[in-house]
Amino acid sequence: MTKLIGYARVSTRQQSTDRQQVDILAAGVRRDDLYIDHGISGARASRPHFDRALDALQAGDTLVITTLDRLGRSTQNMLAFAEELRGRDAGLRVLNLGGGDVDTSTPMGSMLFTIMAALGQMEHEIKRERVVDSIAKRREAGKSLGGRPRLITDSQIRNARRLIEGGETAAQVALDLGMSRATFYRRARALGLPPDQSADETLTSDTGK
Template identity: 85%
Template sequence: MAKLIGYARVSTRQQSTDRQQADLLVAGVRRDDLYVDHGVSGARASRPQFDRALEALIAGDTLVITTLDRLGRSTQNMLAFADELRARGAGLRVLNLGGGDVDTKTPMGSMLFTIMAALAQMEHEIKRERVIDSVSKRREAGKDLGGRPRRITDSQIRNAIRLVEGGEPAAQVARDLGMSRATFYRRSRALTI
Protein backbone atom coordinates (compact mmCIF):
# COMPACT_ATOMS: atom_id res chain seq x y z
CA MET A 1 0.00 0.00 0.00
CA ALA A 2 1.33 3.45 -0.95
CA LYS A 3 2.58 5.58 1.93
CA LEU A 4 3.33 9.22 2.47
CA ILE A 5 6.87 9.72 3.79
CA GLY A 6 7.38 13.13 5.40
CA TYR A 7 10.62 15.08 5.69
CA ALA A 8 11.30 18.23 7.72
CA ARG A 9 14.57 20.10 8.15
CA VAL A 10 16.00 23.15 9.87
CA SER A 11 19.48 24.55 9.28
CA THR A 12 20.32 25.38 12.91
CA ARG A 13 19.68 23.70 16.23
CA GLN A 14 17.95 26.86 17.50
CA GLN A 15 15.23 26.61 14.86
CA SER A 16 12.13 24.48 15.33
CA THR A 17 10.50 21.99 12.98
CA ASP A 18 7.20 22.09 14.89
CA ARG A 19 5.32 23.96 12.14
CA GLN A 20 6.68 21.72 9.37
CA GLN A 21 5.80 18.57 11.32
CA ALA A 22 2.28 19.84 12.02
CA ASP A 23 1.74 20.60 8.31
CA LEU A 24 3.05 17.17 7.29
CA LEU A 25 0.80 15.40 9.78
CA VAL A 26 -2.23 17.37 8.56
CA ALA A 27 -1.30 16.36 4.98
CA GLY A 28 -1.70 12.70 5.99
CA VAL A 29 1.84 11.65 6.90
CA ARG A 30 1.88 9.20 9.82
CA ARG A 31 4.16 10.15 12.73
CA ASP A 32 6.10 6.87 12.18
CA ASP A 33 6.82 7.93 8.59
CA LEU A 34 8.17 11.38 9.53
CA TYR A 35 11.91 12.06 9.28
CA VAL A 36 13.45 15.23 10.76
CA ASP A 37 16.94 16.71 10.43
CA HIS A 38 17.97 19.38 12.97
CA GLY A 39 20.93 21.69 12.31
CA VAL A 40 21.59 20.38 8.80
CA SER A 41 22.09 22.73 5.86
CA GLY A 42 20.11 22.15 2.68
CA ALA A 43 23.35 22.60 0.75
CA ARG A 44 24.76 19.38 2.21
CA ALA A 45 24.49 16.36 -0.04
CA SER A 46 24.13 13.95 2.88
CA ARG A 47 21.48 14.56 5.49
CA PRO A 48 21.02 11.60 7.88
CA GLN A 49 17.24 11.64 8.25
CA PHE A 50 16.71 12.61 4.61
CA ASP A 51 18.76 9.58 3.61
CA ARG A 52 16.63 7.39 5.90
CA ALA A 53 13.44 8.84 4.38
CA LEU A 54 14.69 7.93 0.89
CA GLU A 55 15.54 4.40 2.04
CA ALA A 56 11.97 4.05 3.30
CA LEU A 57 10.48 5.07 -0.07
CA ILE A 58 9.30 2.26 -2.31
CA ALA A 59 7.42 2.30 -5.61
CA GLY A 60 4.05 3.98 -5.20
CA ASP A 61 5.11 6.00 -2.13
CA THR A 62 5.30 9.79 -2.07
CA LEU A 63 7.87 11.97 -0.32
CA VAL A 64 6.12 14.97 1.24
CA ILE A 65 7.91 18.21 2.16
CA THR A 66 6.44 21.54 3.25
CA THR A 67 8.47 23.89 1.07
CA LEU A 68 10.88 23.47 -1.80
CA ASP A 69 13.90 24.82 0.09
CA ARG A 70 13.69 21.83 2.49
CA LEU A 71 14.79 19.68 -0.44
CA GLY A 72 17.88 21.55 -1.61
CA ARG A 73 19.39 24.68 -3.07
CA SER A 74 20.20 24.08 -6.73
CA THR A 75 17.65 23.68 -9.51
CA GLN A 76 19.81 21.05 -11.17
CA ASN A 77 19.99 18.92 -8.00
CA MET A 78 16.26 19.26 -7.31
CA LEU A 79 15.33 18.25 -10.86
CA ALA A 80 17.74 15.30 -10.79
CA PHE A 81 16.21 14.25 -7.48
CA ALA A 82 12.67 14.47 -8.88
CA ASP A 83 13.79 12.36 -11.87
CA GLU A 84 15.35 9.80 -9.53
CA LEU A 85 12.09 9.52 -7.59
CA ARG A 86 10.12 9.16 -10.82
CA ALA A 87 12.48 6.36 -11.97
CA ARG A 88 11.93 4.56 -8.66
CA GLY A 89 8.15 4.86 -9.11
CA ALA A 90 7.83 7.28 -6.18
CA GLY A 91 6.39 10.77 -6.20
CA LEU A 92 7.21 14.09 -4.60
CA ARG A 93 4.58 16.31 -3.05
CA VAL A 94 5.41 19.87 -1.99
CA LEU A 95 2.95 21.56 0.34
CA ASN A 96 2.55 25.37 0.36
CA LEU A 97 3.95 25.82 -3.13
CA GLY A 98 2.16 28.54 -5.01
CA GLY A 99 -0.86 28.41 -2.72
CA GLY A 100 -1.47 24.69 -3.07
CA ASP A 101 0.09 21.26 -3.27
CA VAL A 102 2.31 20.21 -6.15
CA ASP A 103 2.53 16.51 -6.90
CA THR A 104 5.24 15.49 -9.38
CA LYS A 105 3.29 12.37 -10.37
CA THR A 106 1.15 14.59 -12.61
CA PRO A 107 2.41 16.42 -15.74
CA MET A 108 1.17 19.78 -14.41
CA GLY A 109 2.80 19.13 -11.03
CA SER A 110 6.06 18.20 -12.70
CA MET A 111 6.06 21.40 -14.75
CA LEU A 112 5.25 23.56 -11.72
CA PHE A 113 7.98 21.85 -9.73
CA THR A 114 10.53 22.65 -12.46
CA ILE A 115 9.54 26.32 -12.53
CA MET A 116 9.46 26.64 -8.74
CA ALA A 117 12.86 24.91 -8.38
CA ALA A 118 14.38 27.50 -10.71
CA LEU A 119 12.72 30.32 -8.77
CA ALA A 120 13.90 28.88 -5.42
CA GLN A 121 17.50 28.80 -6.67
CA MET A 122 17.21 32.36 -7.96
CA GLU A 123 15.83 33.53 -4.59
CA HIS A 124 18.69 31.81 -2.75
CA GLU A 125 21.28 33.45 -5.01
CA ILE A 126 19.69 36.90 -4.57
CA LYS A 127 19.76 36.50 -0.77
CA ARG A 128 23.39 35.43 -0.95
CA GLU A 129 24.30 38.50 -3.04
CA ARG A 130 22.55 40.76 -0.53
CA VAL A 131 24.42 39.23 2.41
CA ILE A 132 27.79 39.55 0.63
CA ASP A 133 26.98 43.17 -0.29
CA SER A 134 25.91 43.99 3.28
CA VAL A 135 29.05 42.44 4.79
CA SER A 136 31.35 44.31 2.41
CA LYS A 137 29.58 47.64 3.10
CA ARG A 138 29.78 47.09 6.88
CA ARG A 139 33.45 46.14 6.58
CA GLU A 140 34.22 49.28 4.47
CA ALA A 141 32.41 51.44 7.05
CA GLY A 142 34.43 49.84 9.85
CA LYS A 143 31.33 48.47 11.54
CA ASP A 144 31.08 45.34 13.63
CA LEU A 145 30.33 42.19 11.63
CA GLY A 146 29.07 40.27 14.64
CA GLY A 147 30.39 36.81 15.24
CA ARG A 148 32.58 35.71 18.07
CA PRO A 149 33.45 38.41 20.64
CA ARG A 150 36.91 39.92 20.31
CA ARG A 151 39.61 38.37 22.42
CA ILE A 152 40.63 40.45 25.42
CA THR A 153 44.40 40.27 25.90
CA ASP A 154 46.19 39.79 29.23
CA SER A 155 47.64 43.28 28.82
CA GLN A 156 44.13 44.75 28.62
CA ILE A 157 43.14 42.84 31.76
CA ARG A 158 46.22 44.16 33.62
CA ASN A 159 45.35 47.72 32.62
CA ALA A 160 41.78 47.15 33.78
CA ILE A 161 43.03 45.82 37.14
CA ARG A 162 45.03 49.06 37.57
CA LEU A 163 41.86 51.06 36.90
CA VAL A 164 39.94 49.09 39.54
CA GLU A 165 42.82 49.48 42.01
CA GLY A 166 42.69 53.22 41.26
CA GLY A 167 39.04 53.40 42.34
CA GLU A 168 37.04 52.69 39.17
CA PRO A 169 34.03 50.38 39.74
CA ALA A 170 34.82 46.83 38.57
CA ALA A 171 31.40 46.51 36.95
CA GLN A 172 32.04 49.58 34.77
CA VAL A 173 35.55 48.45 33.82
CA ALA A 174 34.24 45.00 32.86
CA ARG A 175 31.43 46.57 30.81
CA ASP A 176 33.96 48.77 28.99
CA LEU A 177 35.94 45.63 28.12
CA GLY A 178 32.78 43.99 26.81
CA MET A 179 32.67 41.21 29.40
CA SER A 180 30.74 40.33 32.53
CA ARG A 181 32.07 41.26 35.95
CA ALA A 182 32.43 37.57 36.80
CA THR A 183 34.57 36.97 33.71
CA PHE A 184 36.68 40.02 34.58
CA TYR A 185 37.28 38.69 38.12
CA ARG A 186 38.10 35.21 36.81
CA ARG A 187 40.61 36.58 34.28
CA SER A 188 42.09 38.88 36.94
CA ARG A 189 42.61 35.99 39.38
CA ALA A 190 44.27 33.92 36.66
CA LEU A 191 46.81 36.70 36.03
CA THR A 192 47.66 37.31 39.69
CA ILE A 193 48.28 33.65 40.51
Protein backbone atom coordinates (compact mmCIF):
# COMPACT_ATOMS: atom_id res chain seq x y z
CA MET A 1 0.00 0.00 0.00
CA THR A 2 1.44 3.38 -1.03
CA LYS A 3 1.56 6.22 1.44
CA LEU A 4 2.50 9.86 1.87
CA ILE A 5 5.64 10.74 3.82
CA GLY A 6 5.82 14.32 5.11
CA TYR A 7 8.91 16.39 5.83
CA ALA A 8 9.22 19.82 7.48
CA ARG A 9 12.33 21.82 8.35
CA VAL A 10 13.38 25.12 9.92
CA SER A 11 16.93 26.49 9.95
CA THR A 12 16.99 27.73 13.57
CA ARG A 13 15.65 26.51 16.89
CA GLN A 14 13.73 29.76 17.29
CA GLN A 15 11.63 29.14 14.19
CA SER A 16 8.48 27.03 14.19
CA THR A 17 7.31 24.29 11.84
CA ASP A 18 3.67 24.65 12.95
CA ARG A 19 2.48 26.13 9.64
CA GLN A 20 4.31 23.48 7.65
CA GLN A 21 2.86 20.71 9.80
CA VAL A 22 -0.69 22.00 9.38
CA ASP A 23 -0.36 22.13 5.59
CA ILE A 24 1.30 18.73 5.32
CA LEU A 25 -1.25 17.01 7.56
CA ALA A 26 -4.06 18.69 5.60
CA ALA A 27 -2.57 17.14 2.44
CA GLY A 28 -3.29 13.69 3.83
CA VAL A 29 -0.06 12.77 5.59
CA ARG A 30 -0.49 10.81 8.83
CA ARG A 31 1.20 12.38 11.84
CA ASP A 32 3.23 9.21 12.38
CA ASP A 33 4.62 9.66 8.85
CA LEU A 34 5.71 13.28 9.37
CA TYR A 35 9.43 13.92 9.95
CA ILE A 36 10.74 17.26 11.26
CA ASP A 37 14.22 18.79 11.48
CA HIS A 38 14.71 21.76 13.82
CA GLY A 39 17.72 24.07 13.52
CA ILE A 40 19.07 22.36 10.41
CA SER A 41 20.26 24.41 7.42
CA GLY A 42 19.17 23.38 3.95
CA ALA A 43 22.82 23.63 2.91
CA ARG A 44 23.78 20.68 5.12
CA ALA A 45 24.21 17.34 3.38
CA SER A 46 23.08 15.37 6.42
CA ARG A 47 19.73 16.11 8.05
CA PRO A 48 18.77 13.39 10.58
CA HIS A 49 14.99 13.38 10.16
CA PHE A 50 15.20 14.03 6.43
CA ASP A 51 17.34 10.90 6.17
CA ARG A 52 14.75 8.99 8.19
CA ALA A 53 11.99 10.23 5.89
CA LEU A 54 13.90 8.93 2.88
CA ASP A 55 14.49 5.59 4.58
CA ALA A 56 10.74 5.32 5.13
CA LEU A 57 9.96 5.91 1.44
CA GLN A 58 9.01 2.78 -0.48
CA ALA A 59 8.27 2.30 -4.18
CA GLY A 60 5.03 4.11 -5.00
CA ASP A 61 5.23 6.42 -1.97
CA THR A 62 5.33 10.21 -2.23
CA LEU A 63 7.38 12.67 -0.17
CA VAL A 64 5.33 15.74 0.73
CA ILE A 65 6.88 19.13 1.53
CA THR A 66 5.41 22.63 1.68
CA THR A 67 7.98 24.56 -0.39
CA LEU A 68 10.92 23.68 -2.57
CA ASP A 69 13.53 25.26 -0.31
CA ARG A 70 12.83 22.60 2.34
CA LEU A 71 14.92 20.26 0.17
CA GLY A 72 18.03 22.42 -0.15
CA ARG A 73 19.59 25.51 -1.64
CA SER A 74 20.93 24.62 -5.09
CA THR A 75 19.09 23.70 -8.27
CA GLN A 76 21.54 20.89 -8.92
CA ASN A 77 20.87 19.24 -5.57
CA MET A 78 17.10 19.61 -5.90
CA LEU A 79 17.01 18.07 -9.37
CA ALA A 80 19.41 15.30 -8.39
CA PHE A 81 17.13 14.48 -5.46
CA ALA A 82 14.05 14.42 -7.71
CA GLU A 83 15.87 12.03 -10.06
CA GLU A 84 16.81 9.83 -7.10
CA LEU A 85 13.15 9.61 -6.12
CA ARG A 86 12.19 8.67 -9.67
CA GLY A 87 14.84 5.94 -9.60
CA ARG A 88 13.22 4.57 -6.46
CA ASP A 89 9.79 4.78 -8.08
CA ALA A 90 8.76 7.39 -5.50
CA GLY A 91 7.22 10.80 -6.08
CA LEU A 92 7.70 14.31 -4.73
CA ARG A 93 4.77 16.57 -3.96
CA VAL A 94 5.39 20.27 -3.30
CA LEU A 95 2.32 21.96 -1.85
CA ASN A 96 3.26 25.50 -2.86
CA LEU A 97 5.36 25.46 -6.00
CA GLY A 98 4.59 28.27 -8.40
CA GLY A 99 1.45 29.08 -6.44
CA GLY A 100 0.03 25.57 -6.64
CA ASP A 101 0.32 21.93 -5.65
CA VAL A 102 2.85 20.07 -7.85
CA ASP A 103 3.41 16.31 -7.96
CA THR A 104 6.60 15.31 -9.80
CA SER A 105 5.21 11.85 -10.52
CA THR A 106 3.19 13.45 -13.35
CA PRO A 107 4.86 14.68 -16.60
CA MET A 108 3.55 18.22 -16.14
CA GLY A 109 4.61 18.28 -12.49
CA SER A 110 8.10 17.06 -13.40
CA MET A 111 8.54 19.81 -15.99
CA LEU A 112 7.25 22.54 -13.68
CA PHE A 113 9.51 21.30 -10.88
CA THR A 114 12.56 21.70 -13.13
CA ILE A 115 11.54 25.21 -14.18
CA MET A 116 10.74 26.40 -10.66
CA ALA A 117 13.94 24.91 -9.23
CA ALA A 118 15.95 26.92 -11.77
CA LEU A 119 13.99 30.08 -10.97
CA GLY A 120 14.46 29.52 -7.25
CA GLN A 121 18.23 29.22 -7.70
CA MET A 122 18.26 32.36 -9.85
CA GLU A 123 16.37 34.29 -7.17
CA HIS A 124 18.87 33.11 -4.54
CA GLU A 125 21.78 34.32 -6.69
CA ILE A 126 20.11 37.70 -7.27
CA LYS A 127 19.63 38.18 -3.52
CA ARG A 128 23.25 37.24 -2.91
CA GLU A 129 24.45 39.77 -5.50
CA ARG A 130 22.36 42.47 -3.83
CA VAL A 131 23.91 41.72 -0.44
CA VAL A 132 27.45 41.77 -1.87
CA ASP A 133 26.71 45.03 -3.69
CA SER A 134 25.28 46.60 -0.53
CA ILE A 135 28.37 45.64 1.49
CA ALA A 136 30.66 47.07 -1.18
CA LYS A 137 28.76 50.37 -1.21
CA ARG A 138 28.86 50.64 2.59
CA ARG A 139 32.61 50.02 2.56
CA GLU A 140 33.10 52.73 -0.06
CA ALA A 141 31.04 55.13 2.05
CA GLY A 142 33.08 54.27 5.15
CA LYS A 143 30.02 52.96 6.99
CA SER A 144 29.97 50.19 9.55
CA LEU A 145 29.08 46.75 8.20
CA GLY A 146 27.65 45.61 11.51
CA GLY A 147 28.39 42.16 12.91
CA ARG A 148 30.99 41.39 15.55
CA PRO A 149 33.40 44.13 16.62
CA ARG A 150 36.89 43.79 15.13
CA LEU A 151 39.28 41.97 17.48
CA ILE A 152 42.16 44.26 18.41
CA THR A 153 45.30 42.44 19.52
CA ASP A 154 47.70 43.51 22.27
CA SER A 155 50.35 44.04 19.60
CA GLN A 156 48.10 46.56 17.83
CA ILE A 157 47.57 48.43 21.09
CA ARG A 158 51.36 48.62 21.64
CA ASN A 159 51.90 49.84 18.08
CA ALA A 160 49.18 52.43 18.57
CA ARG A 161 50.91 53.68 21.72
CA ARG A 162 54.12 54.15 19.72
CA LEU A 163 52.18 56.22 17.18
CA ILE A 164 50.99 58.50 19.99
CA GLU A 165 54.58 58.88 21.20
CA GLY A 166 55.46 59.84 17.63
CA GLY A 167 52.94 62.67 17.61
CA GLU A 168 49.60 61.10 16.59
CA THR A 169 46.62 62.06 18.72
CA ALA A 170 45.02 59.41 20.90
CA ALA A 171 41.64 60.26 19.39
CA GLN A 172 42.84 59.54 15.83
CA VAL A 173 44.64 56.35 16.83
CA ALA A 174 41.56 55.05 18.65
CA LEU A 175 39.41 55.90 15.61
CA ASP A 176 41.78 54.00 13.32
CA LEU A 177 41.49 50.98 15.60
CA GLY A 178 37.72 51.19 15.55
CA MET A 179 37.32 51.75 19.27
CA SER A 180 36.57 54.61 21.64
CA ARG A 181 39.33 56.56 23.37
CA ALA A 182 38.15 55.24 26.73
CA THR A 183 38.46 51.64 25.51
CA PHE A 184 41.90 52.33 24.07
CA TYR A 185 43.09 53.90 27.34
CA ARG A 186 41.74 50.90 29.28
CA ARG A 187 43.50 48.39 27.04
CA ALA A 188 46.75 50.38 27.17
CA ARG A 189 46.72 50.53 30.97
CA ALA A 190 46.07 46.78 31.15
CA LEU A 191 49.31 46.30 29.22
CA GLY A 192 51.19 48.73 31.45
CA LEU A 193 51.23 51.32 28.66
CA PRO A 194 49.26 54.32 29.93
CA PRO A 195 48.59 57.04 27.33
CA ASP A 196 50.18 60.46 27.71
CA GLN A 197 49.24 62.34 30.84
CA SER A 198 47.26 65.02 29.04
CA ALA A 199 45.07 62.35 27.55
CA ASP A 200 44.60 60.82 31.00
CA GLU A 201 43.59 64.20 32.39
CA THR A 202 41.13 64.73 29.52
CA LEU A 203 39.59 61.32 30.11
CA THR A 204 39.34 61.90 33.85
CA SER A 205 37.75 65.29 33.25
CA ASP A 206 35.26 63.87 30.71
CA THR A 207 34.22 60.93 32.86
CA GLY A 208 33.97 63.01 35.97
CA LYS A 209 31.24 65.25 34.56
